[in-house]
Amino acid sequence: MNTAIPLRLITAIVDKNISSLVKLADMALHYGLNSMNIITGRVGMLQQRKGLLGFFAPGASLINESADIFMFLVAAGAEEACLGMLTDVCRLKKGGRATVFSEEVEQVRACEACGQVDGACSFSGEKAKTDAELMGICCIVQRGRGDDIARVTLETGTCVPSTFFGIGTGVRDKLGLLRVAISAEKEVIQAIASTYDAEMIMDMMIDAGKLDQPGNGFIYIHPLSRGIVNARVSTEAPRHAASMEQIISAIDELKSGFSWRSRGVAEKGAVGSRPYLSSLVGFMLFCDDGTSNDLVSAAMAAGAAGATINKMKLVHSGGADYRTLSPARELCSMIVGEKQVPVIVEALEKAGAFGDNGHAKILLRKVPKACTYLGK
Amino acid sequence: MAVQQQSSGKIKVSFKQAMGLLVPYVKDRLMAQVKSLWLIVLYLIFFQTIILGIPIAEASAIAAGLALVILGLMFYMEGLFLGIMPLGETIGVKLPQKSKLPVILLFSFILGVGVTMAEPAIGILKAAGSFVTPWDAPLLFLILNKYSSYLVYSVGVGVGCAVMFGMLRFMYNWSLKPFLFIGMAILIPASLYGLFEPNILYLSGVAWDCGAVTTGPVTVPLVLALGIGICRVVGRADSGASGFGVVSLASLFPILTVLILGYANLGSVPKVMEESDFFTAANREKAAALFTSVDDMNGYVLLNTGEATQLALFDNDKQKMLDYCAKVKADPALQTLIFGILPHAMEKWAATRGSAEQRLIVFGSEEKVREAIARYATVAQEPLFIGEILKRNTLAAIQAIMPLVIFLVLVLTLLLREKLPKADEIFLGILVALVGMTFFNIGIELGLAKLGNQAGQMLPSSFQAIPLQNEKKVIAQFDTSLVQNAVTSTGEKAQFFYAKRGEEYSPFPFHRESYDPATGQYVYVPTKGPLFNGMGGMLGILVVLAFAFIMGYGATLAEPALNALGQTVEELTVGTIKKFVIMQTVAVGVGMGLLMGLVKIIWDIPLMYLLVPPYIVVVTLTIFSKEDFTNISWDSGGVTTGPVTVPLVIAMGLGIGNQVGVVEGFGILALASVYPILTMLAVGIFLNRKSAAALKESAIETGKGGAL
Structure with a gap:
């Protein structure tokens, strides 16, 4: 069921207060989308320490708010309307409310119920003002260490990162019952940055999380097609007529892009000195709750190194096809080599992933660059 | 995230490598429990030895007990997260997908009744009600004794309904708030009626405590996990951190069902009256209704009341009373019914509490009476039976966990026809939870409860003089000529004598009633306190109140159910x-x-004077709280009173209650569950200030846009 039409995976990370106020899920269904996956996460912001605390420990503390992460798959033609709809419903023009991005993905295989793609979005309002030349940065670390990484993007003023919980699998699952001794809890940090900044920020994140050391995590970048950046990185009241973020976004608009922001090569520091992985594929397996264990084991037997599993909720329009799917879904993300994809898909097929045992769907995203501990 | 691992199948791990993995894992978890428990333990020891100045008795047993509590908590928490909670969540996810609403409701009800039966709180309530006398609080006495099984059933039905409504809430996305408002609107007036009817007044204490104690360390995590599972498949997209609220309902419904039980029996119990009137012929028929049989009533009176009341029961006919004693003495079955199965219980009663004539009947001759009094006068230290303690607590742990787990596994495999995911992990978790609960219960019994008892009993000495019953001494050949006179500042005479204890000579007050001229024995009980006599006794009371606050604070940090709730949130x-x-x-x-x-x-x-005002504040705060924080806050109120706090609270309550002479010690647990709701709601409102501002901003725009 390899789809020929170009697809876009749209991700919207919206503060929970706003998404529940505007009933984003209901609105999306209202505008003709058929299904979406929702993950609960958090978004961070910097807040200057004040008073006594600020005197003894000057600097900014990271405060977190709950956020909903909406993911839906549409045909490339509906991308613009969807982004416009999100901008309108969440009132994104004001800035600092949500991060929205779409990316090119390939749907390799899907079960009958979840294989259909939303072809259109009936929203016909104003077109969204979006940026191109963006790159997503996705980082997976041990639970509890996500804030160190999230701080990097906040302090550079790049964007507001979002964090959500996941469960890691890998070597751990080959240890038998002894596996319980190793914590499987992970945090996934998703940030976006301009193509020009992405690698530098990725490097800063690697430094912050010592991701090139054993057992500390994994980071990769993935190209985006369009996006709206949430640059409200601080809770501070503006001291000037316009905030720094507003000024930056105004210049972005004037220069029509981010290329002016690119810093000199010299500033990038140690870029290039690290061994990076390249030409990888982000393998996203969407499946029913509870089936991920078996499916990930099958994928690992076929060569995948490990997976990060996130719990999601599937919201749909109530069509007959969707009713066979469990509303509790899981997303298993794996980073694999391009050549491994067919083998893993075949292994999943054998494990019954696309039948009743999973109702799975596989999306691929390109991963041009990744970094983790590679061994000696 | 090891990329280099490409092979499939199991990895062989050497023993050394396994230890390398296990040691840090165990150490982390052990330290977490040490961190949660050190405060309360050090505090109790500090308070007893430094502030009250009493050495800790049985220190080695207590130390071993505390170590067991820490180990037990470690195992139990791990068992919860590995086994019990994933099992609950799996069922929660599968149940709404595979079965119809009536089945879900039936399952919920059975589960609710089951968890109550598995963790019977009746023992706690009986302990709190151990001073309750039939004349002071007839209805309470009836419900705690003759009808105690009905009490358990009504609590069970209450929890069953709570779980049922909790699930309905999730399925139909109902707010918790109407349940809380309606609940309070019924419960508060129904309890306030107690101000006019003393029977209801005392009962309402038990009812509100029932709400607090029903939700234990197995119930809360299981119900939470179930709710979270259900919320993952039903309800709205933006329901967010839902899955909470069942525990709140499980605290409210039992209050209601117990009050109903009380009101239903109100007509059949006598009014509150004086002790001496209670058993007179005029009232006897209604009084007898409180007991299972006439012998039960007679036995209660013999065991627990003075001679005047005993005579009242036997129509002021002393011979009739003594004949009854003789009948009991002659009939072993009757003796067991009244005095229990312990050997020589009747003899012990006669020697310590009986009148001279009663003793004569029990022992036969004056000579034997004297011997017996000497024998029973010293309080014997009850020996520890490790084997018996181990057996009892293991059984209790199995009873608390296994029936529920088996029920859940059966539901999953037979009703839902699903296989258990990660079955090995879940079974390991259940095993670990069992071991943990056994250790934990033994540890509480040997360590924490003992430590709490010692501190609790001595606590009142900070504001008043208390007799040290454990140090009761008998002087066999007391010579009254040693008694001397002293004068008080007002010129009254007081008598005292000198005694040699060890190498010290110290004066003791002489009380003539403690001297038995027939046997020549003088029994004296040393007293202690008041230690803090400043500000007209207020200082001592302030010390006690501070003790209560810090103890509550410290014990709560170690509560397993609260830890599970916190982690889940x-x-x-x-x-x-x-x-x-x-x-x-x-x-x-x-x-x-x-x-x-x-x-x-x-x-x-x-x-009610203390309970209603905070509940009014809580209800008001609830109106202004967001739905998620309302759920979490009210749940917090339900989970606070668990196996760590309760024994300490009971010890403290009984210690103080004994000294100041109260009818019943109920209501402390109810109070300990309303204030956490209050603090949580307040913190929630504080934390939501910024979010509220963001909301307001959006709301204005939405209004302008008018597109929605």
Whole structure:
């Protein structure tokens, strides 16, 4: 069921207060989308320490708010309307409310119920003002260490990162019952940055999380097609007529892009000195709750190194096809080599992933660059 | 994230490598429990030895007990997260997908009744009600004794309904708030009626406590996990951190069902009256209704009352009473019914509490009476039976966990026809939970409860003189000529004598009633306190109140159910509401609640005066709270009073209650569960200030746009 039409995976990370106020899920269904996956996460912001605390420990503390992460798959033609709809419903023009991005993905295989793609979005309002030349940065670390990484993007003023919980699998699952001794809890940090900044920020994140050391995590970048950046990185009241973020976004608009922001090569520091992985594929397996264990084991037997599993909720329009799917879904993300994809898909097929045992769907995203501990 | 691992199948791990993995894993978890328990333990020891100045008795047993508590908590928490909670969540996810509403409701009801039966709180309530006498609180006495099984059933039905409505809430996305408002609107007036009817007044204490104690360390995590599972498949897209609220309902419904039980029996019990009137012929028929049989009533009177009441029961005919004693003496079955199965219980009663004539009947001759009195006068230290303790607690743990787990596994495999995911992990978790609960219960019994008892009994000495019953001494050949006179500042005479204890000579007050001229024995009980006599005795009371606050705070931090709740909240909110914040807030709330509980006991204030105002504040705060925080806050109130707090509270309550002479020690637990709700709601409103501002901003725009 390899789809020929170009697809876009749209991700919207919206503060929970706003998404529940505007009933984003209901609105999306209202505008003709058929299904979406929702993950609960958090978004961070910097807040200057004040008073006594600020005197003894000057600097900014990271405060977190709950956020909903909406993911839906549409045909490339509906991308613009969807982004416009999100901008309108969440009132994104004001800035600092949500991060929205779409990316090119390939749907390799899907079960009958979840294989259909939303072809259109009936929203016909104003077109969204979006940026191109963006790159997503996705980082997976041990639970509890996500804030160190999230701080990097906040302090550079790049964007507001979002964090959500996941469960890691890998070597751990080959240890038998002894596996319980190793914590499987992970945090996934998703940030976006301009193509020009992405690698530098990725490097800063690697430094912050010592991701090139054993057992500390994994980071990769993935190209985006369009996006709206949430640059409200601080809770501070503006001291000037316009905030720094507003000024930056105004210049972005004037220069029509981010290329002016690119810093000199010299500033990038140690870029290039690290061994990076390249030409990888982000393998996203969407499946029913509870089936991920078996499916990930099958994928690992076929060569995948490990997976990060996130719990999601599937919201749909109530069509007959969707009713066979469990509303509790899981997303298993794996980073694999391009050549491994067919083998893993075949292994999943054998494990019954696309039948009743999973109702799975596989999306691929390109991963041009990744970094983790590679061994000696 | 090891990329280099490409092979499939199991990895062989050497013993050394396994230890390398296990040691840090165990160490982390052990340290977590040490951290949660050190405060309360050090505090109790510090308070007893430094402030009250009493050495700790049985220190080695207590130390071993505390070590077991820490080990037990470690195992139990791990068992919860590995086994019991994943099992609950799996069922929660599958149940709405595979079965119809009636089946879900039936399952919920059975589960609710089951968890109550598995964790019977009746023992706790009986302990709190051990002073309750039939004449002071007839209805309470009836429900705690003859109808105690009905009490358990009504609590069970209450929890069953709570779980059922909890699931309905999730399925139809109902708010918790109407349940809370309607619940309070029924419960508060129904309890306030107690101000006009003393029977209801005392009963309402038990009812509100039932709400607090029913939700134990197995119930809460299981019900939470189930709710979270269900919320993952039903309800709205933006329901967010839902899955909470069942525990709140499980605290409210039992109050209602117990009050109903009380009102239903109100007509058949006698009015509250004086002890001496209670058993007179005029009232006897109604009084007998409180007991299972006439012999039960006669036995209660013999065991628990003075001679005047005993005579009242036997129509002021002394011979009739003595004939009855003789009949009991002659009939072993009757003796067991009245005095229990312990050997020589009747002899012990006669020697310590019986009148001269009663003793003569029991022992036969004056000579034997004298011997017996000497034998039973010293309080024997009850020996520890390790084997018996181990057996009893293992059985209790199995009873608390296994029936529920088996029920859940059966539902999953037979009703839902699903296989158990990660079955090995879940079974390991259940096993670990069993071991943990056994250790934990033994540890509580040997360590924490003992430590709490010692501190609790001595606590009143900070504001008044208390007799040290454990140090009761008998002087066999007392010579009254040694008694001397002393004069007080007002010129009254006081008598005292000198005694040699060890190498010290110290004066003791002489009480003529403690001297038995027939046997020549003088029994004296040393007293202690008041230690803090400043400010007209208020200083001592302040010390006690501070003790209660810190004890509540410290004990709450070690509660397993609260730990599970905190962890779950942090997990579901992806760290935006931290476990640390919840634990601290709730602990402060419980501290405040215990403080108010002592206020109730020390000044004997009707519970409702102390319980209704905070509930009114709580209901008001609830109106202004967001739905998620409302759920979490009210749940916190339900989970606070668990196996760590309760024995300590009971020990403290009984210790103080004994000294100041109260009718019943109920209501402390109820108070300890309302204040955490209050503190949590307040913190929630504080935390939501910024979010509220953001909301307002959006709301204005929405209004302008008018597109929605």
